[in-house]
Amino acid sequence: MPVPAIIFPADPLNPGRPDPHFAWEARLVRESGGEHHLVDHDALLAGRAVEAVRRVPKDGGPLWYRGWMMPSRDYAAFAAALSARGGNLLTSAAGYAAAHELPGWYGVFEGSTPPSVWIPSTGGAADSATAAGPGREELADAVARLGGRGPAIVKDYVKSRKHEWHEACYVPELADLDAVGRVVARFVELQGEFLAGGVVLRRYEEFQRASAPGRAGAVAGAGGSRPVEARVWWLDGEPVLVGPHPDAPHAEVDPDLTGVRSLVRTLGCRFVTTDLASRADGSGWRVVEVGDGQVSDLPHGIDATGLLTSLIAA
Numbered sequence: 001m002p003v004p005a006i007i008f009p010a011d012p013l014n015p016g017r018p019d020p021h022f023a024w025e026a027r028l029v030r031e032s033g034g035e036h037h038l039v040d041h042d043a044l045l046a047g048r049a050v051e052a053v054r055r056v057p058k059d060g061g062p063l064w065y066r067g068w069m070m071p072s073r074d075y076a077a078f079a080a081a082l083s084a085r086g087g088n089l090l091t092s093a094a095g096y097a098a099a100h101e102l103p104g105w106y107g108v109f110e111g112s113t114p115p116s117v118w119i120p121s122t123g124g125a126a127d128s129a130t131a132a133g134p135g136r137e138e139l140a141d142a143v144a145r146l147g148g149r150g151p152a153i154v155k156d157y158v159k160s161r162k163h164e165w166h167e168a169c170y171v172p173e174l175a176d177l178d179a180v181g182r183v184v185a186r187f188v189e190l191q192g193e194f195l196a197g198g199v200v201l202r203r204y205e206e207f208q209r210a211s212a213p214g215r216a217g218a219v220a221g222a223g224g225s226r227p228v229e230a231r232v233w234w235l236d237g238e239p240v241l242v243g244p245h246p247d248a249p250h251a252e253v254d255p256d257l258t259g260v261r262s263l264v265r266t267l268g269c270r271f272v273t274t275d276l277a278s279r280a281d282g283s284g285w286r287v288v289e290v291g292d293g294q295v296s297d298l299p300h301g302i303d304a305t306g307l308l309t310s311l312i313a314a
Contacts, residue, residue: 002061004090004314006034009041009067010055025066025298028305034312041067044074049081059086064271064311069158069295071196072097090314091271091294099269099292101157101197108267112259113287114205117145118157120198133188134199139181142201143174150174151204154187157197161190170204205286207277210251227277230255233293233307234272235314237265241307245275249299256285263287271311 043052098104207227230253271293
């Protein structure tokens, strides 16, 4: 059986080398006896998939991708261009969308993740009809579906803007529809052409947070210190790497994976990540996000040898 190779984005300034962000992963692949190829990520995003994969050898067999995120439509074009050259991405276009976008995985994880509703975009992200975000009636309907009251966060199918917490992420009270509208409109404005899929409202839940100096076990309020999250990497339904979230790479984490394994297997995607956080009241771990493992970032300093060798051996 052919051994999978791994595709990395090329360095835009030196296309014969991996992007500097992923160079250490490419080095580990080589040191582990694996093979890697390069793709022009900018060309992929520009709709030139055939050009983007020209450095991938023909009849390359099974392939994984490790690189920057891309919209699902671009991933589908990526997969098709590789297939035309005799390559086979081991994560299908449908599998990528299911793990990468919240509506694709939410139904499986509902009950283990904060309650969520979403409003699909009706056109391109830069389209003038969607530039201001959903209308008041659409927001009122979404708020009602989420219970009508209490705090929430705003995101799209893939990303939030947590660094603009009060401006474009956190809604203190869903019943204040004017406030909901302001935060959503600002979020859509800041996302611009990068708005993925549509607008999501998620019930805000308080998680355990990093202790402030002199306050062991302190729990910050909304917009305070970051929740301590674990990122778990799953391959064929088994956890192959457990570590901290890339935003807090030095955090010590030991998540309870009870129940999560069966959900990952039900989702049916070969290579995924789950971000987990422990509730502030100690009542258990919650799935904060699910992601496609090919485009989920690794925390700085983690030993990814086992993860990469598992992909090569898959």
